[in-house]
Amino acid sequence: MYTISEVAKLLDVSTHTLRYYEKENIIIPDRNENKERLYSDMHLKWLKFVMKLKQTQMPIAKIREYARLFEEGEHTTQARLELLENHLLSIQNQLETLASTEKMLEEKINKYREFINQSKSETVK
Amino acid sequence: MYTISEVAKLLDVSTHTLRYYEKENIIIPDRNENKERLYSDMHLKWLKFVMKLKQTQMPIAKIREYARLFEEGEHTTQARLELLENHLLSIQNQLETLASTEKMLEEKINKYREFINQSKSETVK
DNA sequence: ATTTGACTTAGAGTAAACTCTAACGAATAT
């Protein structure tokens, strides 16, 4: 079991953020006799998954919705599947946008480099 | 030349957002005799570039910085190059994150599909 | 015994990026 500051360090988030996620019903850790939060390996695994969703632009509200469906039990598997399928589509769109912007930027960067090199050689003249 | 609502439609943003970008010094269109905004093809091209940067998570502040460097003239090419190079790195990081999350989601989705199919066949029994 | 450090809570504050409102002006449609 991990304390809130251990989890914060492990996942590179602030303790504030972890408490905020709890308030938003995204992760509800256990408590010790002293009411302090204790996170298990399962909690950690779920949080890592949440971070992946966050890093790929899933809003907190959608993550909360997925968490809620999970809590509701097996009859929500179809809904969870659909939510994940939608997010997969969003990821694929983002991949396309990023790839095309990457290409565009590489071209622009090359033009800048050419321009800068040309300016330098003219300066030497 | 395009009016603000034409540009809004063409680029799928609101007129509010276009005025906001102007306030943020990201795009300054011309004006007609009636003080109404008029965007040229050059403005449109720049706006499309801005949208690409936005879609790949460049903050407005950085976009404004790039615009400002551009206004300042040729002696800022090195700074502009560096800004674009940094954003290219950010895009490459995002691509990695998205690719690995895509893989993870595909696996999870497959497990959900298996589970749902299995449940169905058991229901038939 | 007291200080230090890590934790607790409720709730306030912040930053980014819009998004909307109100009050007005000009041009076109009926």
Added chain:
DNA sequence: ATATTCGTTAGAGTTTACTCTAAGTCAAAT
């Protein structure tokens, strides 16, 4: 002539996701 449409401005309001503050509890270290 008046109503509608499209534009203008300054500035207020909203949403998202934190981020911080204040006041307190508790256990270990000096």
